[in-house]
Amino acid sequence: MKPLYYVESIKQSENSTTALLLYIPNNIEKWVNVNKDFRKYIKVRLTTDCLNTVREGRFVYKINDNTYEIANNDHRVAQIHERYNRLIENLTHNLTETPRFLYDKVYSLYSYHINVGHGNHSLIIFESIGKVHIWMIDCSDYDFISHRYYCNNIKDCLDHIRHKFQLADPIHIDVVMLTHAHYDHYSGINYYINTNMIDNRTKAYINLRYKIASHNFNNLLSQLNNIRIQIIEPFSHNSCDNIKILHPNLQNFNNNLSLNNLSSVYNISFDEKSYFVFPGDLEEKGWCLIDVNKCCPYMNRTKYYAISHHGSINGHLRKTFCHCKNAQINNIKDCLHRNTITVLMGRDNAFSGIYSQKVLNDFNGRVLLSEKDPNNNRARFLEIDMLSDIHKWY
Ligand SMILES: [Zn+2]
Ligand SMILES: [Zn+2]
Numbered sequence: 001m002k003p004l005y006y007v008e009s010i011k012q013s014e015n016s017t018t019a020l021l022l023y024i025p026n027n028i029e030k031w032v033n034v035n036k037d038f039r040k041y042i043k044v045r046l047t048t049d050c051l052n053t054v055r056e057g058r059f060v061y062k063i064n065d066n067t068y069e070i071a072n073n074d075h076r077v078a079q080i081h082e083r084y085n086r087l088i089e090n091l092t093h094n095l096t097e098t099p100r101f102l103y104d105k106v107y108s109l110y111s112y113h114i115n116v117g118h119g120n121h122s123l124i125i126f127e128s129i130g131k132v133h134i135w136m137i138d139c140s141d142y143d144f145i146s147h148r149y150y151c152n153n154i155k156d157c158l159d160h161i162r163h164k165f166q167l168a169d170p171i172h173i174d175v176v177m178l179t180h181a182h183y184d185h186y187s188g189i190n191y192y193i194n195t196n197m198i199d200n201r202t203k204a205y206i207n208l209r210y211k212i213a214s215h216n217f218n219n220l221l222s223q224l225n226n227i228r229i230q231i232i233e234p235f236s237h238n239s240c241d242n243i244k245i246l247h248p249n250l251q252n253f254n255n256n257l258s259l260n261n262l263s264s265v266y267n268i269s270f271d272e273k274s275y276f277v278f279p280g281d282l283e284e285k286g287w288c289l290i291d292v293n294k295c296c297p298y299m300n301r302t303k304y305y306a307i308s309h310h311g312s313i314n315g316h317l318r319k320t321f322c323h324c325k326n327a328q329i330n331n332i333k334d335c336l337h338r339n340t341i342t343v344l345m346g347r348d349n350a351f352s353g354i355y356s357q358k359v360l361n362d363f364n365g366r367v368l369l370s371e372k373d374p375n376n377n378r379a380r381f382l383e384i385d386m387l388s389d390i391h392k393w394y
Helices: 075-092 151-164 189-194 215-226 284-289 292-299 357-362
Strands: 004-012 017-024 041-046 059-064 067-070 108-114 121-128 131-139 175-177 203-205 230-232 243-247 265-270 273-278 304-306 317-322 327-331 341-344 367-369 381-385 390-393
Touching: 004 041, 004 075, 017 059, 017 215, 059 075, 075 215, 108 151, 121 151, 121 265, 131 189, 151 381, 189 215, 243 292, 273 292, 284 317, 292 317, 367 381
Parallel strands: 131 175, 175 203, 203 230, 273 304, 304 341, 341 367
Antiparallel strands: 004 017, 004 059, 017 041, 059 067, 108 121, 108 381, 121 131, 243 265, 265 273, 317 327, 381 390
């Protein structure tokens, strides 16, 4: 039998194209409920001849290093698609109203960015109306390029939060915002579900409209379905005072775009002040779809910005005329205020072109890394006190 792979993602840099492929075993029945089977990921370099065949979201047979075939008719592919459709149908019953969070006055406001290797994992903690609230934006726990777990860093960060804010064990995550369906953004959710930190009281922003179906994303959907989580679709019309969704909206939602360009862009605001923009892995095409009039009210006035796509040049470019600035904007640096502080989550050298030297230069002096402090000491997580602008690495 020809070896079957799912194309999880394609990374393009100046001089090479790399694909992350997930091996699909022959006996899919035994495997289908195995959560977190990441050892089966491989990273391959693609020659230009393969680019038409090996596309993100496809299932392909790998004949040899330079030859692939589309595998749409394989029975395992049909099974994965059927399971996806069934799960989506079930989960649409859990769709809930957009909450009108009304937290005007926050007495403390922190963010945490956990070092999970190549991946994103952030928490926002704030105190309002006598209660501590915890929101999570993406939650990777495994670097599937270096094949390393980062669970200890997550545990250490959660323990730190529990002690600092004097919370009961286990802590409860009120809101989960997933930017997109790539593994380096959601793999850690099992941990939160298994330890009851995420349950049916949690509200989760998750896009149920992707046309692609992956085994691992299916497992995520299945777990969320089991705990009957409340789901909000992360489109602009579901924005509220504290969580604004700058992208995508239903009109420009184009399923033919890459998953990165379908990233939901979350803007966290309190009392009409923009504190953070989380763009997931948005790349140039996605940035260009965002209404340029949103640049000033949100991007240009945000205190903090999570650098898109792990610091690659692809996540940094934007070619559009911005009316509110009356200027041609070629890069995200120009959408942001010159004082905006940026946070770069990702592992240096995870892929060629990450981190991009141009991104580092453009944000020179305003980049906080989640994997190391300014003196190059390894860190488990970064803590930002957003009201006082104090940054600490642990
Ligand atoms: Zn990513
Ligand atoms: Zn991605």
